[in-house]
Amino acid sequence: MVILFAVFLLTLLALTAVAIVRTENLFVAVMLTGIFSLLMAANFFVLDAADVALTEAAVGAGISTVLFLGALALTAEHERSVVSGRWLSMGIVVVTTLILIYATFDKPRLGDPRAPVHQHVAPWYLDQTPELIGIPNVVTAVLGSFRGYDTLGEVFVVVTACIGVLFILGVRRGGYSPSPDGDRLTTAGSGLRHHLIPKVVGRLLIPFIVLFGLYVLFHGEYGPGGGFQAGAIIATGIILYALLDGEAQALKAVPRPVLMGMVVGGATLYGAVGVAGIALGGSFLDYSVLADDPVKGQQLGILIIEVGVGLAVCGSLLSIFHAFAARGRH
């Protein structure tokens, strides 16, 4: 039955993907990307990967639509059709597809307990997590503690991506200087506050979205979630404020230096926990030495690095959002 659900959802996913490629109207493509993300998350969920589904929910449903629309506001609405090199790309795609299909013949059945992936370190993680870390969500334990290096690397990937996007979109030093013409446009078009229903419902939702983000952050050890999802959800809440009251107002609430501080501070906080482990006589990113009780130390360490991840992700996403909006004004 799970298989049937997954196959059905994957079929819809494939249809949507083909439609995204086929359409030349970029707005339609953005809308279909939203559906693609929803289908992907439902599929992750059906396959019992709740943490990944929450990530896809946090990023795919809200923020990526907002960023795509921000990009779309800077370009034309229709894709220019490119004819040259079509057969070459077609050939590469067909060959890759055939190789991938051939590779699936050796793949173990879904959920097979004798599959290599369930024989390697996974049993050890499942076995040792209650004893060493003492939290119910093994995914959080693996990401935060056992494979803390990977997650540290991922945080720096997020920071690097943020720096790259900010460079490309070229935020001016000293921030936004209003030109008379640009100012007229932004005040006229800033936000949806002149519409009653979005204003009332949106204002009501903002505190709950931020609260839910904090819940996901601090409850990540017990349920699905963690720093990355929390950062994305809180960023969504602030973007909602920007949509309602205008982007300039949101920038006043969370100014650019604060955002930069969040991005750099979050990544530094993560690294600092690792260094603190060394200073207290353990190894890098070994949290057991952070408290008298090793299990408490692990939990404390995971919580602090999750906060670091959340800060970095939230700051990056908001910086990118503001960079798009600032670009649109000039």
Next chain:
Amino acid sequence: MYLVVSIAILITMALALVRALLGPSVYDRMLAVNMFGTKTVLLLSVIAFLYGRPDFLDLALAYALINFVGVLAVLEFFQSRSIRRAADRVDGG
């Protein structure tokens, strides 16, 4: 019972997808996406109970909160675009 409900929701999702693919107007697609989001929330909730893991309802909650932002972003996009076009027309004329 959960099974019947989830199959019904899957069928509704497929119908919404058909509307999103066919269009024809932008508003059809927007409504289809919005409806698709709502159906995903429902599907996640029902499947959480079908699997006997109601704590996964967190996810459905996250979707319910966040979906709204995407739709508002689309509305904002249309509003600012129509304002910009009107301004261009005034400047041009």
